[in-house]
Each structure stands twice: as C-alpha cells, then as structure tokens.
Amino acid sequence: MHDGTTAGTDGGGDSQWPLWEVFMQPRPGAPHEHCGSVHAVDAEQALLNARDVYARRNEGINLWVVPAIWITGSTPDDMGPFFDPANDKAYRHPQFYKTPRGVKVY
Amino acid sequence: MTLFHYLHRLGDDRLILGHRLSEWCGHAPILEEDIALANMALDLVGQANLLLGLAGTLEGKGRDADALAYFREAVEFRNAQIVELPRGDFAFTMMRQFLVSVHSALLLERLQHSTHADLAGIAAKAFKEVRYHARHCADWVLKLGDGTAESHLRAQAALDDLWRYTDELFDVDDLERQLAADGIAVDASMLRAPWREQVTRVVDAATLTVPVDCFMQRGGRTGRHTEHLGHLLAEMQIVARSFPGAAW
Numbered sequence: 001m002h003d004g005t006t007a008g009t010d011g012g013g014d015s016q017w018p019l020w021e022v023f024m025q026p027r028p029g030a031p032h033e034h035c036g037s038v039h040a041v042d043a044e045q046a047l048l049n050a051r052d053v054y055a056r057r058n059e060g061i062n063l064w065v066v067p068a069i070w071i072t073g074s075t076p077d078d079m080g081p082f083f084d085p086a087n088d089k090a091y092r093h094p095q096f097y098k099t100p101r102g103v104k105v106y
Numbered sequence: 107m108t109l110f111h112y113l114h115r116l117g118d119d120r121l122i123l124g125h126r127l128s129e130w131c132g133h134a135p136i137l138e139e140d141i142a143l144a145n146m147a148l149d150l151v152g153q154a155n156l157l158l159g160l161a162g163t164l165e166g167k168g169r170d171a172d173a174l175a176y177f178r179e180a181v182e183f184r185n186a187q188i189v190e191l192p193r194g195d196f197a198f199t200m201m202r203q204f205l206v207s208v209h210s211a212l213l214l215e216r217l218q219h220s221t222h223a224d225l226a227g228i229a230a231k232a233f234k235e236v237r238y239h240a241r242h243c244a245d246w247v248l249k250l251g252d253g254t255a256e257s258h259l260r261a262q263a264a265l266d267d268l269w270r271y272t273d274e275l276f277d278v279d280d281l282e283r284q285l286a287a288d289g290i291a292v293d294a295s296m297l298r299a300p301w302r303e304q305v306t307r308v309v310d311a312a313t314l315t316v317p318v319d320c321f322m323q324r325g326g327r328t329g330r331h332t333e334h335l336g337h338l339l340a341e342m343q344i345v346a347r348s349f350p351g352a353a354w
Contacts, residue, residue: 017136038138041249048242049138052145 020046021071022054025062032064040065108281109222110164111184112291114174115327117157118185121175122335123206124150125342126193135196142242146203149235156228176346180335187326188271190335197250197260202268204243208304209275210236212297221289244308251312258313265309266317273322276301 017039023032035054040046046065055063074082127147134140159171188206193199214236217229250261276298278286285291309316325331346352 039136040138044245045249048245049142051238052142052242053138056145 017041019068020050020065021068022046022050023064023066024054024060025064026060028061032062035059037068038065108285109225109290110161111281112285113157113161113164113225114184115186117154117161117171117174118183119189119206119210120150120157121154122183122185122338123189123203124148124154125338126189126191127199127203129193130199143199146239146242149232149239153228153232153235156231160224160228172346176343177350180331180339181329183326183331183335183339184329185326185331185335186271186274187323187332188268188274190326190332190338191268191271192334194264194267195260197257198264198267200243200246200250201261201264203239204247204308205268205272205305206275207236207240207243209297209301211240212300212304213292213294216292220291225290247308247314248312251309251314261312262314265314269317270320270323273298274324274326277324277327279327 018041019037020040021037022035024035025032038046038049038053040049043065046067047063050063050065124147127143127150130143131140131147134143154175155171158174162169162171162174188202191202194202211233214229214233218226218233220226220229247261250257252258253261276294278293278295282291283293286293306316
C-alpha cells in the first residue's frame with residue numbers, strides 16, 4: 001500500500017480487512033487506554049477509521065492504532081503463574097512511603 | 107443584503123452535500139466507512155445550520171435555518187450544481203467529496219480571517235472539520251485509483267463525470283467581488299490555482315488522469331439547477347412540510 005505499512009492478513013478465514021486495536025489517550029500525560037478495534041488495510045486508514053469510530057464525543061486527545069496480530073497477550077491459563085504470587089508478598093508493595101505533597105499521581 | 111446571498115451560497119453547498127452523504131447511512135461498503143460518511147454529513151449539515159442561521163438573522167424577517175432549509179423551492183437554492191448530483195457509486199462519492207473538500211478547505215482557511223466576526227468564527231470551526239474530510243477522501247482516491255482494475259476504472263469515470271462541474275466553484279460575481287473587497291468574503295477565483303495543484307498531486311499519485319478541460323457546467327449560483335435537486339428536496343423537505351411547526 002502507499003505508506004508501506006500494512007498489517008498481515010487476518011488468520012482464521014476472516015473475510016474482513018486486517019484488524020487493528022485502538023488506544024486513546026484521554027488527557028495530556030495520561031496513559032493510552034484500549035477503547036476498541038477497527039478494520040483497515042493500512043496504518044493511515046486505521047488511524048482515520050479509529051478517529052471516526054472512537055473520537056467523536058470528546059473521548060481523548062491522541063490515538064494509537066496497532067495491528068492486532070502484533071499484540072501478544074497472556075491467556076487465562078497464565079493467570080495463576082503470572083499474577084497470583086504477587087498477592088501475598090506485601091514487602092514488594094510501595095505502600096510504606098508517604099508521597100510528598102505536590103507530586104501528581106495519575 | 108449581499109452578505110445574506112453569500113451566506114446562502116455557502117450554506118446551501120453544505121446542506122445539499124450533507125444530504126447526499128447522509129444517503130449512504132446504512133449502505134456503505136464497510137462499517138467504519140458508514141460511520142465516517144455519516145460523520146462528514148453531520149459536519150456539513152452543522153456548518154449549513156450555522157451559515158443559514160446567520161443568513162436568517164441578517165435577513166431580519168424571522169426565518170431561521172430550518173425555515174430556509176425546508177421551505178424554499180429548488181429555484182431559490184444557491185448551491186453549486188456539483189453537490190446536488192446523485193451519490194453514484196462509492197468512487198463517485200469519494201471523488202466528489204475530495205474535489206469539493208479541497209476547495210472548501212482552501213476557502214475556509216481564508217474565510218476564518220473575515221472581517222465579519224460571526225462568519226470568521228463559523229469558518230474557523232468548519233476549517234478543522236473540512237481539513238479532515240479532505241484527508242479522508244484523498245486517502246480513498248489514492249486507494250481507489252491505485253487499487254484494483256475495477257476501482258481504477260470507476261475512480262477515473264467519476265473524475266471524468268465530475269470535472270465539468272468543478273469550475274463553478276471558482277465563479278465570482280460582482281456581489282462576491284464587493285464582499286471580498288470589503289474583507290468579508292473570499293474571492294473564490296483566487297482558489298483555482300492552488301486547488302488545481304493539490305488535486306493534480308493526488309490524482310497523479312493515484313495513477314489517474316486529470317481530465318482535459320472542457321465545457322463547464324454552471325448555473326447553481328443563480329438558481330438554475332440540474333434535474334436532481336428537485337427530487338432531493340422532495341425527500342429532504344417532506345417531513346417538515348407535512349408537519350409545519352412541529353418540534354420534538
């Protein structure tokens with residue numbers, strides 16, 4: 001395509017265009033949050049489609065689009081080994097410091 | 107009264123074009139494009155609402171934007187003919203929207219410096235919207251022109267069919283010349299060269315051919331419209347005319 005950035009084809013017999021995940025930054029300095037997905041043939045079209053679908057009602061100020069196939073996620077099976085060990089180790093949590101006044105926490 | 111007429115031209119262009127885009131709602135080739143077309147239609151109708159509302163205020167006869175939109179006859183509309191043409195296939199819609207949006211962006215960029223504060227404000231807001239329209243449609247012109255054999259043929263056919271309606275957008279009469287001299291309006295004839303340059307750049311990149319200049323169709327600015335406007339207005343105005351004064 002024109003800007004040389006194309007997503008790979010969607011596996012699994014999907015007759016749609018490649019899938020892109022959309023992340024929106026709600027306020028300056030805030031982290032981008034996942035807000036949905038769009039189908040598009042290339043990065044420019046994905047960005048434009050994301051703007052039309054997700055940015056019409058003051059949702060945010062910045063958009064990221066990423067081909068869905070480039071996102072690797074943990075599975076439900078991983079929940080135990082990945083996340084449970086953190087629960088009973090209070091000495092790892094940064095709860096014993098006082099945050100100085102004036103420091104912004106997002 | 108001359109500003110009233112100028113606002114009619116600007117407002118009617120956007121009202122009629124917005125209506126044509128709205129005809130795609132539910133029929134676009136993909137979901138994201140259905141939303142995009144509806145968004146552009148809403149932008150344009152919103153601009154028309156502001157422009158015709160200002161026109162009604164200046165006229166001082168108690169006509170608001172609705173009265174001007176729904177209770178005028180075809181011969182009283184002052185839109186350019188290009189916006190009233192039927193929506194055609196997807197290539198035709200995108201090509202027309204591209205050609206008109208490039209013109210509109212150039213116009214509004216200058217109009218936001220109008221000495222008339224209300225008009226300048228409307229233009230500044232509309233300029234941001236139309237910059238996006240031009241970007242969106244230019245991307246589609248590139249994809250359709252430099253796409254499959256069928257999309258290329260349809261895009262070229264659309265460009266060939268639309269070309270004879272483009273020159274009217276740059277017509278200037280004494281009314282507009284006077285308003286432009288007063289710093290209120292923009293002399294549209296000044297936009298012809300930059301429009302031509304921008305359009306040619308995108309058309310070339312899309313591997314399409316800019317049509318040879320031919321006889322140019324005009325008449326919309328004086329109420330001489332194609333056979334399509336009457337049918338469009340019949341659909342657009344039927345509800346308001348059936349229940350005049352209705353509100354919800």
